[in-house]
Amino acid sequence: MNRRTFVATIAAASAPGAVWAHGPTRQKVTLTAEVAAPPEDVWAAIGNFDDMSWHPAVFSTEGEGENEIDATRLLTLGQDGGPTIAEVLYKHSAEKMSYSYRITAVEVEVLPVTNYSSHLTVKPRDGGGSIIEWRGAFYRGYPNNDPPAELNDEAAVAAVTGVYQAGLDALVERFGAAS
Amino acid sequence: MLWSNALAPQAELGLALFLAATASAAPADTAFVTCQNGEELSRIDVTEMHETDRWPLPGKPAGVAVGAHGDLFTVSAGSKTIQRLSTKTGEILSQIVLDGGPIGIAQDPRQGRLFVSDWYNARLWVLDDKTLETQTEITTGEAPAGIALSGDGRFVASADKDADQVSVFDAGTLQPLHRIPVGTRPFGLGFAPDGRLFVGNVGSNDVSVLDAESGKRLATVPVGERPYGIAFANNHAFVTNQYSNTLTAISLDTLEPEATIDVGEYPEGIDVTAKGDLLVIANWFDNTVSFVDPDTMSVVRTLETCDGPRAFGRFLEGGRQ
Numbered sequence: 001m002n003r004r005t006f007v008a009t010i011a012a013a014s015a016p017g018a019v020w021a022h023g024p025t026r027q028k029v030t031l032t033a034e035v036a037a038p039p040e041d042v043w044a045a046i047g048n049f050d051d052m053s054w055h056p057a058v059f060s061t062e063g064e065g066e067n068e069i070d071a072t073r074l075l076t077l078g079q080d081g082g083p084t085i086a087e088v089l090y091k092h093s094a095e096k097m098s099y100s101y102r103i104t105a106v107e108v109e110v111l112p113v114t115n116y117s118s119h120l121t122v123k124p125r126d127g128g129g130s131i132i133e134w135r136g137a138f139y140r141g142y143p144n145n146d147p148p149a150e151l152n153d154e155a156a157v158a159a160v161t162g163v164y165q166a167g168l169d170a171l172v173e174r175f176g177a178a179s
Numbered sequence: 180m181l182w183s184n185a186l187a188p189q190a191e192l193g194l195a196l197f198l199a200a201t202a203s204a205a206p207a208d209t210a211f212v213t214c215q216n217g218e219e220l221s222r223i224d225v226t227e228m229h230e231t232d233r234w235p236l237p238g239k240p241a242g243v244a245v246g247a248h249g250d251l252f253t254v255s256a257g258s259k260t261i262q263r264l265s266t267k268t269g270e271i272l273s274q275i276v277l278d279g280g281p282i283g284i285a286q287d288p289r290q291g292r293l294f295v296s297d298w299y300n301a302r303l304w305v306l307d308d309k310t311l312e313t314q315t316e317i318t319t320g321e322a323p324a325g326i327a328l329s330g331d332g333r334f335v336a337s338a339d340k341d342a343d344q345v346s347v348f349d350a351g352t353l354q355p356l357h358r359i360p361v362g363t364r365p366f367g368l369g370f371a372p373d374g375r376l377f378v379g380n381v382g383s384n385d386v387s388v389l390d391a392e393s394g395k396r397l398a399t400v401p402v403g404e405r406p407y408g409i410a411f412a413n414n415h416a417f418v419t420n421q422y423s424n425t426l427t428a429i430s431l432d433t434l435e436p437e438a439t440i441d442v443g444e445y446p447e448g449i450d451v452t453a454k455g456d457l458l459v460i461a462n463w464f465d466n467t468v469s470f471v472d473p474d475t476m477s478v479v480r481t482l483e484t485c486d487g488p489r490a491f492g493r494f495l496e497g498g499r500q
Contacts, residue, residue, distance in 0.1 A: 021322070021341065024256030024280055024298060025215055025239045028464060028487065090404070090422065117422065137445060137464060145280050145299050153257075 022114050022139035027153055029160045030135045033168035036176035039130045043097045043122045046132075046171070049073055049089045054174070055167040067092045067099070083110040090117075097122040111163070112141030113156045129178035132171055134164045208452040208497040209266065210459045211251050212468060213240040216487025220253070220269060221468075225452055225459060225495065228470055228480045234269030236262070241489040242281070242295075243448070245496045246308065247288035254281045254295060261295060261311055266496060275311040277304055284492055285326040287335065287350055296323035296337055303337055305353065317353050319346045325367040325491070329374060334391040338365035338378050345378055347391045357394030361387035367491070369409040369416075371431060377416050379406030386418055386427075388434060398434045402427040408449040408491070410458055412473035417458055419446035426460065428476055438476045442469040448490025453497025461488035 035042060046054050050063020050073055058075050059082055065071030071089040076082050084106075091100035098121040103113070116138035123131045138160065142151035149155065208225035218239060222232040238255025240262075245251055250272065251264045259281055262274045280298035286308055287294065293306040302316045303323060320342025327336050328350060335350045338361075345365060347357040362380025365387070370376050375397065376389040386406060388398040403420025406427070410417050415437070416429040424446060428438040443462025446469070451458050457479075458471040466488060470480045 024241070024282060026463070026487075028216065135464070 021143035023143060023147065023153070025153055026115075026137060026139055027157050027160075028135070028137045029157055029164060030133065031161065031164040031168055032131055032133045033172050034125055034129060034131050034178035035172055035174075036129045036178050038128075039097055039122045039124050042130045042132060042171065042175055043094070045174070046120065046122070047094065047097060047099065049092065049099055049101065054170060055163075056170045057163065057166055065089070067094075072104070077110070083107065085111065091119075108141035108151060112151050112159050113138040114141060114143060115139045116160075125178055127178075130175070132168060134168065136160050136164070208457070208495055210450070210468070210490075211243060211245065211253075211266065211494050211496070212448070212461050212484050212488045212490045213243045213253055213494070214466075214485035214488050215239050215241045215256070215463075217466075217485040219485040220264070221484040221488065222266075222269070223459070223468060223482065223484070225457060225470070225497075228482060230482065230484060232269060233485055234264075236264075236269075241491045242284040243490055243492040243494045244284045244286045244293070245493050246286055251496075252284050252286060252293060252308075254284050256280070256282055256298075261293070261306065263308075263311060273309075273311050275306070277313075279304075282491070283324050283326045283337070285328050285335070287328050287332065289332045290350065294326045294328075294335055294337075296326055298322055298324065301339070301342075303335075315353065317348060317355070320344045320358065324365075325369075325378075327368050327370055327376070329370045329376075329391060330372065331374070334370075334376075336368060336370075336376055336391060338368045340364050340366055340381070343380075345376070345387070345389060347376075347394065357391070359387075359389050359394050359396060361389070361396065362399065367406070367408040367419075369411065371411050371416060373431065375431075377409050377418075377429075379409055379418055381405050381407070381421075384420075386416070386429065400429050400434055400436060402429070402436060403439065407447050408460075410449040410451045412451045412455045412458055415473065417449060417451075417471070417473065419449045419460060421445050421447065421463075424462075426458075426471065428473075440471060440476055440478065442471065442478060443467045443481065448488070448492065448494055450490070450493055450495040452495060459495060461490040461494075463487055463489055 052058045052061045060076045063073040075085045086105040103116040118136040121133045140156040210223040212221040220236040238258025240255045242254030282298045283296040295304040320339030322341035323337040325338040363382030365378045368378035386400045403423030405421035408419045426440040443465035445464035448461040460469040
């Protein structure tokens with residue numbers, strides 16, 4: 001998707017009612033991974049909002065505002081010119097090793113969710129190493145009644161779970177499984 | 180008068196009855212928490228602050244209204260079903276499927292009616308509160324969510340989310356009285372003990388204070404991110420802020436936000452005991468319930484509950500046991 005179509009997407013999504021309409025049941029997903037490296041090392045790799053290069057599905061991250069509240073990033077997936085996800089940071093704590101963000105624009109064909117918010121947190125693990133926790137809250141991609149199968153609650157949960165699992169698997173490979 | 184609006188009708192039944200209940204023992208407040216993801220209903224003894232039962236409740240329940248006669252009404256948004264349950268056993272006494280997107284619910288015990296909002300069709304269903312049969316429909320703005328009855332029973336109001344307005348109706352005649360512009364995307368609302376109507380605006384992170392009689396907007400009060408539910412205690416309005424994981428306490432005298440209280444993650448439904456001495460908050464992401472003392476403005480206990488508690492509506496039954 002080039003920049004022009006991306007801008008057009010934002011404009012369409014900002015039409016009254018469109019971006020905020022959502023289904024009746026909010027979904028949630030929490031995935032964790034335990035790795036051998038200490039929390040400081042893991043946080044150094046994943047704690048910057050403007051760098052999501054640790055996720056294998058992310059081709060590039062274009063960030064603005066670093067780790068300040070309301071910083072934004074545009075993720076390009078897969079390859080140059082691939083589909084994008086626009087996100088905004090609403091909480092960031094280096095001390096707690098945690099940040100929270102929302103999706104501001106994504107096509108439901110890319111990720112079948114709306115009103116998506118997420119937290120990424122690194123915690124110390126008993127016995128050494130780290131626990132990485134990735135949590136999301138969102139509605140299905142279809143805002144109206146009686147969704148098609150590819151945009152229903154189950155499809156939304158499956159898609160987000162897939163994204164989190166791929167990211168955490170890459171971190172386990174990078175930092176070693178906790179033992 | 181500090182007890183919640185849902186209990187005001189009870190006061191009309193006779194102060195003597197209320198006094199008798201309080202004289203024999205402390206009122207046993209019971210919370211009924213709808214867990215949307217886990218499809219369960221959690222029954223919590225609020226005085227003891229522990230869960231006494233957990234009952235299956237299918238169809239992704241969220242909306243809830245404690246009835247005036249030992250019954251409980253719930254809305255399962257997934258299956259579009261309204262249930263009437265026994266508060267003693269959790270047994271489903273009757274149920275009905277509505278064609279649309281039922282979400283919010285409130286009872287008017289004086290008229291023997293239930294109001295249910297239709298998220299997808301800009302209307303409230305008006306149901307008989309015994310048979311659950313539809314009596315009529317009344318037109319709202321787009322995407323009505325929360326519904327509230329005034330303490331004196333004169334007004335019923337809906338927060339019309341995609342219309343950025345509150346609709347006010349005469350609760351007796353069901354005639355539309357006002358459509359009041361509010362902040363962006365109003366969702367939850369409630370009448371204060373003094374009769375003013377408070378509505379949380381999810382999109383503009385503020386609360387609009389309205390006069391339902393005149394249809395005027397009296398004030399706008401900034402709160403935390405994504406205000407959701409509202410309850411009243413200790414001469415304050417307490418608002419749950421979904422994204423901030425906090426409550427905002429607004430003085431009913433000055434309409435200033437006076438305190439922010441940390442609760443669990445994604446706080447949603449909030450209600451207050453009959454005596455007004457304890458707030459109960461459902462934390463959707465954490466699967467917990469927070470108990471907050473409205474005088475000290477602090478969390479006194481956090482309790483585990485079922486998966487995805489929403490408790491959208493009046494969910495505390497007090498002083499009846």
